[in-house]
Amino acid sequence: MFGLIVRKELREILGTPRFAATFGVVSLLIVLAFYLGARNYGHARTQHEAAVAENLRQMEGLTDWLQVKPSISLPPQPLASLVSGISNDVGRNVTVMGLGTLRASQSRYNEDPVLAVFRFMDLDFIFRVVLSLFAILFAYDLVSGEKERGTLRLALSNAVPRSTWILGKLSGAVGALTLPLLVPLAIGGLLLVVNRVPMQSGDWLRLGLVVLAGLLYVAANLGVSVMVSALTHRSSTSFLVLLVLWILAVLVLPRSAVLLAARSVAVPTVDEGLSQLGRLRTQLWAEDRQAIDTFLQESMSGEPESPEAAASIVGRFNQFFQQRSEARSQALEAFEARLTEQRANRQMAQERWAFSLARLSPAAAFSIAATGLAGTALDLPRQFIDQARAYQEVFERFQKEKTGGRSSGGIQFAIRVASVDGEAPKEEAVAIDPQELPAFEFRAPSVAAVLHRTAFDLALLMLFNVLFFAGAFVAFLRYDVR
Amino acid sequence: MQLDNASDRDNASELGSVPDLGSVPGPGPATNPEPLLQTIELTKRYEDGVLALDRLSLEVAPGQIYAMLGGNGAGKTTTLNLFLGFIEPTSGEALIDGIATHVDPLRAKERIAYVSENVALYPQFTALQNLDFFVRLGGRKSLDREQLSTALDRVGLQREAHNKRLKGFSKGMRQKCALAIAILKDAPAILLDEPTSGLDPKAGMEFTHLLGELRDEGKAILMSTHDIFRAKQIANRVGIMDRGRLVAERERHELAGEDLEALYVRYMAGPSEEVACLA
Numbered sequence: 001m002f003g004l005i006v007r008k009e010l011r012e013i014l015g016t017p018r019f020a021a022t023f024g025v026v027s028l029l030i031v032l033a034f035y036l037g038a039r040n041y042g043h044a045r046t047q048h049e050a051a052v053a054e055n056l057r058q059m060e061g062l063t064d065w066l067q068v069k070p071s072i073s074l075p076p077q078p079l080a081s082l083v084s085g086i087s088n089d090v091g092r093n094v095t096v097m098g099l100g101t102l103r104a105s106q107s108r109y110n111e112d113p114v115l116a117v118f119r120f121m122d123l124d125f126i127f128r129v130v131l132s133l134f135a136i137l138f139a140y141d142l143v144s145g146e147k148e149r150g151t152l153r154l155a156l157s158n159a160v161p162r163s164t165w166i167l168g169k170l171s172g173a174v175g176a177l178t179l180p181l182l183v184p185l186a187i188g189g190l191l192l193v194v195n196r197v198p199m200q201s202g203d204w205l206r207l208g209l210v211v212l213a214g215l216l217y218v219a220a221n222l223g224v225s226v227m228v229s230a231l232t233h234r235s236s237t238s239f240l241v242l243l244v245l246w247i248l249a250v251l252v253l254p255r256s257a258v259l260l261a262a263r264s265v266a267v268p269t270v271d272e273g274l275s276q277l278g279r280l281r282t283q284l285w286a287e288d289r290q291a292i293d294t295f296l297q298e299s300m301s302g303e304p305e306s307p308e309a310a311a312s313i314v315g316r317f318n319q320f321f322q323q324r325s326e327a328r329s330q331a332l333e334a335f336e337a338r339l340t341e342q343r344a345n346r347q348m349a350q351e352r353w354a355f356s357l358a359r360l361s362p363a364a365a366f367s368i369a370a371t372g373l374a375g376t377a378l379d380l381p382r383q384f385i386d387q388a389r390a391y392q393e394v395f396e397r398f399q400k401e402k403t404g405g406r407s408s409g410g411i412q413f414a415i416r417v418a419s420v421d422g423e424a425p426k427e428e429a430v431a432i433d434p435q436e437l438p439a440f441e442f443r444a445p446s447v448a449a450v451l452h453r454t455a456f457d458l459a460l461l462m463l464f465n466v467l468f469f470a471g472a473f474v475a476f477l478r479y480d481v482r
Numbered sequence: 483m484q485l486d487n488a489s490d491r492d493n494a495s496e497l498g499s500v501p502d503l504g505s506v507p508g509p510g511p512a513t514n515p516e517p518l519l520q521t522i523e524l525t526k527r528y529e530d531g532v533l534a535l536d537r538l539s540l541e542v543a544p545g546q547i548y549a550m551l552g553g554n555g556a557g558k559t560t561t562l563n564l565f566l567g568f569i570e571p572t573s574g575e576a577l578i579d580g581i582a583t584h585v586d587p588l589r590a591k592e593r594i595a596y597v598s599e600n601v602a603l604y605p606q607f608t609a610l611q612n613l614d615f616f617v618r619l620g621g622r623k624s625l626d627r628e629q630l631s632t633a634l635d636r637v638g639l640q641r642e643a644h645n646k647r648l649k650g651f652s653k654g655m656r657q658k659c660a661l662a663i664a665i666l667k668d669a670p671a672i673l674l675d676e677p678t679s680g681l682d683p684k685a686g687m688e689f690t691h692l693l694g695e696l697r698d699e700g701k702a703i704l705m706s707t708h709d710i711f712r713a714k715q716i717a718n719r720v721g722i723m724d725r726g727r728l729v730a731e732r733e734r735h736e737l738a739g740e741d742l743e744a745l746y747v748r749y750m751a752g753p754s755e756e757v758a759c760l761a
Contacts, residue, residue, distance in 0.1 A: 001619070004615070004618050004619060005619075008604075008615050011607070011611075012604060012606065012607070015606055015607075016606055149602045149605075150598055150600055150601070150602025151602045151603065151604060153566075153568070153596070153598055153602070154596065154598060154601075154602055154603070154616065154660070154663075155616070155619060156566070156568070157566050157591060157594070157595075157596035157673075158591055158616070158619045158620045158621070158667075159588040159589070159591040159592045159620075159621060160588075160619060161588060480568075480569075481568050482559075482563055482568050482569065
């Protein structure tokens with residue numbers, strides 16, 4: 001009996017011209033998303049490699065590693081081309097110095113703003129917007145439509161338990177709307193291989209989980225559609241209710257959650273932090289200048305008696321200046337680290353608020369899961385900056401090995417002692433070898449780490465399914481078929 | 483149940499004769515007195531307080547057709563809904579082959595086939611596909627395509643229509659499909675809700691003829707209808723319902739000398755008009 005109802009439902013949905021047309025469009029979108037994603041990945045990879053080469057080229061001719069400020073860039077990730085998340089909005093380049101805060105700049109959309117106008121239609125968009133509507137379109141009249149047509153009365157005039165009927169219909173609808181999607185998804189996977197996108201086994205696994213999350217989300221939409229259909233007696237009412245729910249879940253709730261979170265947890269802006277840092281820098285510099293003035297007044301009350309005396313004064317000045325400079329830098333670094341930490345903590349609190357509220361919507365839960373699995377979620381810039389900081393330490397050690405100092409990005413004083421004839425001593429300048437520079441390699445989080453982070457949202461999607469399917473089941477058991 | 487047979491019989495001379503049945507097989511004598519369909523003091527009051535059915539008692543034995551006549555809101559469809567287990571009775575019971583439908587609806591429904599007023603089948607399925615699905619749903623698993631086609635032949639659906647989608651079918655053609663489903667389910671009892679409503683005269687005659695055949699095969703048939711002509715033509719017993727009550731009931735032989743239409747109009751007019759008419 002159950003199998004009979006499932007087969008009927010499959011045949012009823014798959015046999016309609018409505019399904020053929022809609023499925024054709026969705027399949028085309030999915031295949032296009034994979035194709036364009038693969039092409040975009042290739043393009044971004046070429047750009048990244050050119051940026052790395054240009055970085056090395058700019059070092060050619062330099063003779064001092066202290067003058068080197070390497071620019072590292074976030075390499076394109078294969079899955080980011082399919083689930084872009086915030087990967088196109090975050091800065092992809094960081095200029096690394098031996099000292100100082102690192103900031104990413106030059107996002108994809110910052111470089112090519114026209115791309116941000118009509119954003120790339122990725123798998124997240126296709127599942128979250130297109131396929132959720134697709135599910136509603138095919139399930140809004142699953143119960144109320146049968147009642148309107150009268151087929152429900154005829155079917156239930158037989159010895160068919162209502163539980164079997166509704167479970168058969170739910171299973172048939174889920175099968176009819178999810179299994180055919182595997183075809184364009186498989187074609188999409190093939191396109192990645194053909195276009196030589198370097199997908200590792202972990203990437204395939206994560207892509208599989210993105211698809212699983214998408215199918216769970218589509219099934220949740222089917223569940224809620226059947227539930228609403230079993231709570232109403234007219235398919236037009238059911239469709240209207242579902243449309244309102246879709247707008248709330250997909251468009252209103254996630255945005256409202258972010259706005260509410262922003263109102264609840266204020267995060268100081270980057271400019272505010274820079275302003276505070278600037279004030280402290282000015283204050284410390286003023287103090288240093290005063291100290292330098294005092295030092296100079298005390299040390300240089302008259303003409304030095306001999307070149308040795310002059311050299312001694314310069315030596316003491318250098319030592320004094322170095323100490324002040326170090327102290328100032330440490331104070332600024334500590335202050336900036338505190339500001340950065342405070343801002344990051346507030347941001348994370350705001351993010352927790354926003355996501356907790358947004359997760360009331362299955363659409364938001366899916367997006368969070370999909371971007372998390374693809375490595376394009378909100379933690380992408382943090383991961384990049386964290387790894388850039390680690391590289392900064394590597395680079396600092398490298399600079400110290402090479403020069404005994406580190407580049408700070410600030411002003412450097414060179415005090416030269418002239419010889420008797422007034423000419424500076426000549427030094428043999430040797431060009432640095434850029435190939436010696438330690439390479440920056442961005443490591444995407446492991447599959448285990450990604451799974452750990454997204455497990456909650458995957459479980460939430462399953463919970464939505466259980467709730468909606470149970471709701472549909474209970475509503476149908478009480479449904480008035482007259 | 484309130485009947486007024488004596489006064490009706492007194493007015494028998496005013497009533498017309500039974501119309502010519504033509505080729506429609508007339509009802510024969512019941513061979514089994516045990517009712518297959520039965521309501522005992524069946525009452526249904528809806529949540530909004532409307533009394534849809536008031537202590538209805540009727541019986542349909544195998545080989546009999548019972549026609550329920552009555553206007554809108556008389557309680558005919560409520561009676562069928564109670565037999566189908568779609569609603570629960572407030573009191574009393576509806577029995578199918580002795581099984582109370584509100585106690586064991588699934589076992590009761592194994593013994594009935596149902597044909598609705600506006601036959602609703604799946605429009606994107608062919609006649610055979612619809613038949614296959616609903617017959618299997620009714621519990622008949624082992625029917626092959628030829629048996630399905632034979633049933634459609636029997637109800638008079640042309641062969642070339644068997645593999646056509648139902649969305650182009652007329653109401654009469656859909657009605658034939660529904661009757662084929664009922665035939666193939668081979669249930670001992672059949673419920674029909676306004677089966678000839680909206681059918682053209684030819685289709686109506688064909689449908690009535692098929693009902694006669696089914697009755698002769700021993701099916702117990704309960705039909706609700708507005709069609710006085712068909713009811714008189716085919717039914718073994720006619721019950722007139724008004725506002726949830728069975729206000730008159732006639733055996734076929736009692737209708738021989740009665741004008742059913744006049745009787746129907748009289749009862750539908752209400753008690754005061756009935757008294758005036760009798761006076």
